[in-house]
Structure formats: structure tokens, C-alpha cells
Amino acid sequence: MPVAYHMFTYTLKVSARIWWNSQKACIIFNYEDLKAKCRSHFSQQKKFIKTHLAVHNIKQKEGESTRAFVSRYTDDTLQILGLHKDQRMYGFVHGLRTRNLVEFLSTDLPTTYKGLMEKTYPCIEAKEVATNRTPTDQREGFNKSRKNPS
Known part of the structure; x- marks a missing residue:
């Protein structure tokens, strides 16, 4: 179990690692408890509805x-x-x-x-x-050809 514990912590990303490190020792008892606490902390299933x-x-x-x-x-x-x-x-x-x-x-x-x-x-x-800011205009090529007439 200690090996699995250490391997688990290496798989966590930034926010999950910060959350995991902030947990008090012996507060998570088993996998089901870990799953429930992770879901309650990280779950963003409720989509904010704008009025x-x-x-x-x-x-x-x-x-x-x-x-x-x-x-x-x-x-x-x-x-x-x-x-x-x-x-x-x-x-x-x-x-x-x-x-x-x-x-x-x-x-x-x-x-x-x-x-x-x-x-x-x-x-x-x-x-x-x-203002010569047309996004679809190829101004650079146009200006180069005008600067160097041959």
C-alpha cells in the first residue's frame, strides 16, 4: 500500500497535487472516501447559467x-x-x-x-x-513590391 500511495501522488497535476498536500494525515480512509472527496472538490458539473x-x-x-x-x-x-x-x-x-x-x-x-x-x-x-489593418489583405507583399520597383 505505501508504494501505491507514493505512485498515486506522482500522477497528480498541479491543482490536484496542491489539494492532496493540503489534506490532513489520516483524513482519507479508503478509495471510496478519496473518490467522494475528489468529486466534491473538483467537480464542476454544474454549468453556470447566465441571465x-x-x-x-x-x-x-x-x-x-x-x-x-x-x-x-x-x-x-x-x-x-x-x-x-x-x-x-x-x-x-x-x-x-x-x-x-x-x-x-x-x-x-x-x-x-x-x-x-x-x-x-x-x-x-x-x-x-x-487604417490599413485589413486582416485578409496581403499588405507586406504589396509594400515590398512597391519599394523595389524593377
């Missing part, structure tokens, strides 16, 4: 591109069950940091989230083109 109020906490981060925020916002709001379409749209506009885009979207706000995205993406693409 519709979580939408108002999704904000564009400092330095985060608008395109990245749109992607993150869409992913986060898809996890919220029963979210009303108006809350999803208003939460998006509320979370934006780009003042010009907020003003543009606020005038004649679309009635659907899809419509809101169809109105948002041309603005994002126009800004990327204006």
Missing part, C-alpha cells in the same frame, strides 16, 4: 478591435438562454466603445440582430481599410 442581465456587463475592452468585440459578444450572448432580441441588440450598442459607430447604429436602429450586424460590418471594414 439576461449579463448582457449589460459585456463591454468592448480597452484596445480590443471592434471586429473582435463583435465576435466575442455574439459568442457570449448565444450562451444566454431566453435572451430577448431587443436586449441583445441594445446590449451590443451599449457595450461598444467606438463613439462614431454607436451614433451610426443608433440612427435608424435595425429591428433584428442580423440587421444590426449587416449595418455594423461595413463600418468595421471601412475603418480597417482606412
Whole structure:
């Protein structure tokens, strides 16, 4: 049994090893007891369910591109069950940091989230083109050929 005990401790990863080392001596009596304590400590089976109020906490981060925020916002709001379409749209506009885009979207706000995205993406693409940050553009090769005309 002592060999199995020592071999068991070598198989543990960081968080499990920290938990194991924090246990008092003789507190675990057998395998069933170990299994029950591990499950109660490490079990994350309950999935946290976000409510519709979580939408108002999704904000564009400092330095985060608008395109990245749109992607993150869409992913986060898809996890919220029963979210009303108006809350999803208003939460998006509320979370934006780009003042010009907020003003543009606020005038004649679309009635659907899809419509809101169809109105948002041309603005994002126009800004990327204006600042030469188009993700699909091959600017490096283009600039090299212009620098070395032959």
C-alpha cells in the first residue's frame, strides 16, 4: 500500500497535487472516501447559467478591435438562454466603445440582430481599410513590391 500511495501522488497535476498536500494525515480512509472527496472538490458539473442581465456587463475592452468585440459578444450572448432580441441588440450598442459607430447604429436602429450586424460590418471594414489593418489583405507583399520597383 505505501508504494501505491507514493505512485498515486506522482500522477497528480498541479491543482490536484496542491489539494492532496493540503489534506490532513489520516483524513482519507479508503478509495471510496478519496473518490467522494475528489468529486466534491473538483467537480464542476454544474454549468453556470447566465441571465439576461449579463448582457449589460459585456463591454468592448480597452484596445480590443471592434471586429473582435463583435465576435466575442455574439459568442457570449448565444450562451444566454431566453435572451430577448431587443436586449441583445441594445446590449451590443451599449457595450461598444467606438463613439462614431454607436451614433451610426443608433440612427435608424435595425429591428433584428442580423440587421444590426449587416449595418455594423461595413463600418468595421471601412475603418480597417482606412487604417490599413485589413486582416485578409496581403499588405507586406504589396509594400515590398512597391519599394523595389524593377
